[in-house]
Amino acid sequence: MRVSIVGRANVGKSTIFNRLVGKKKAITRDISGVTRDRIEDAVDIRGKKISFVDTAGFDNSKDKMTKLMVEQSLKSLEDADLVLFIVDAKDLENPFDKEVAKALRKSEKKIILIANKCDNFEMASNLDILTRHGFGEAMPMSAEHNIGFQELFDIIMDNYVENEESDEGDEKYDLKMTFLGRPNVGKSSLINAILREKRLVTSDVAGTTRDAISLDFMYGDKKVKIVDTAGLRKKARVVDDLEKASGVMSNNEVRFSEVVVLVTSSETLLEKQDLTLARKVIEEGRVLIIVVNKFDLVTNHNKLRNDLNDTLASSLSQLEDVTVLYTSALKEKNVDDIIFKSFEAYEKWNKRVSTGKLNQFFEGVIERNPPPLSQNKRVVKLKYITQSKTRPPTFTIFSGNKEKPPESYQRYLLKAIRETFDFKGIPLRLNIKAPKNPYTKK
Structure with a gap:
């Protein structure tokens, strides 16, 4: 199910969106026009997958940017199963709410009218005026103080619609x-x-x-x-x-x-x-x-x-x-x-190279170009190599002593791995693992 959150600018849509999805995914500020594109996130509510869509605020400004933002907000209605129409309880007489309501009626979608920033009983008692928009009684809530969300979840579940995405569970991407x-x-x-x-x-x-x-x-x-x-x-x-x-x-x-x-x-x-x-x-x-x-x-x-x-x-x-x-x-x-x-x-x-192939390669590399002395001027004894993980490909070389080869030699080994096993353009990791001292107390 997809739920679009719409309304004029700066009525608290992004704050409501962040509360609904349980994370600060949309940037919020006390100025209008912060959200410009549609932002979407899916959450599990009472065992049902619901996608919430935050949208740019409707605005009657004539500049090109605002027109593009409103265009994207209107597009969000096309795929919506439910629309949350947000108004500001502190500004119930704002004439532009009528323009938004007009656009929503044309969509022929199920609309839930919400009066946000409703922080006290006195404000809640004045909401009858909002019935003029034609969407029934407005639901009072305060996103900033986390008031009214349980009631909102009840309304959403009462209007739940099954669609192709509803049974997918956790989204898996290739x-x-x-x-x-x-x-x-x-x-x-x-x-x-x-x-x-x-x-x-x-x-x-x-x-x-x-x-x-x-x-x-x-x-x-x-x-x-x-x-x-x-x-x-x-x-x-x-x-x-x-x-x-x-x-x-x-x-x-x-x-x-x-x-x-x-x-x-x-x-x-x-x-x-x-x-x-x-x-x-x-x-x-x-x-x-x-x-x-x-x-x-x-x-x-x-x-x-x-x-x-x-x-x-x-x-x-x-x-x-x-x-x-x-x-x-x-x-x-x-x-x-x-x-x-x-x-x-x-x-x-994501590629993994077998230990057998790696050590055939490793033996030849060491033979052609043995490791130089360590920083302590001691012999470096490299025994064998294995790929310890992918994403990114990480290789571990086991050493016969505690000495590590110089950084330049490690870069040489990584370059040889990259060229031999076709890891060109892929970040690689290399670890040198020294043997444990059997006399060290655990």
Whole structure:
């Protein structure tokens, strides 16, 4: 069942959404227009799966951004089984509520009218005026003080509708990917091009995306979760509290992703901030794919590719052969390659090499290039190797003593593993495990 939460700006929709899903997934502030895209999350309520959708506030402003936001809010009604129409109990006479009610009546959906910010009995006694909207009595509640949610759950369950998603249980994805990058490089436009629909609000204004927007997408018979994030700038340049909250949310999404698509622009290529983001992705052990968007603006393709390769070789040497794609969201050029290459890299990220094959390889590597002396100028005795885990592929070398080879030799071993077993562009881990001292007391 899908429940859309709608209403004019700043009536507390996102606070209600966060309470319903049990997490701070939508950014909330006491200013209008914070939420711009649809945000969706599914929870289990009394044994039933329910998806809640937070939407941008309806507004009568004529600017382009507001029109795009309202357009997305109206689209949320198409798939809704139930609509929560939120009004402000402290502003019952607001004329724009009538406009919202008019749009909701056209949808012919089941509407539950809710008067939020209803903090006392006196305010609750004044709600009869809301019957003029044609949706019956308004339910009083206060999201800020967590009042009225049990009653709301009762109403939702009374109107529960079974649909195809209701029996799926916990959502299982074949791939989880996050789009990351600086503001205004075209992340949302790329996702819209992949989905073949204008699902995300896009504009030439930097910072259009604020929340982390999660979307489900079918690639053939594979279910993919795509997350669009707010553009990230250098910390020194971020002074707005809202932008800081967006940045924290974007960084958190990296930890829960399997593939991270770092989007940059052909106009600026990789800046210092992009490289910082790339290193963070690698440190988290996630698959990194670099996408150079707006490639249709480039006249000298070879020069741009050479410049980018030079930058990667000098500034991102810890991950050789990272996948780089050149796309144009505007022309829808090479956008499908992003999903194809993501699945290709994901398979390598999950790959496991048998211990037998690893040690045949390891013996040859040690024979050709024995480990140098340790930092303590002692002999390093490496015995055998095994792959201890995947996601990311992690290898453990068991040593005959407590001495570890220099970092340069460990990098040499990782490079040899990457080339021999086709882990190109995949972050790898290497552990050196020393033997236990049998005389150490447990």
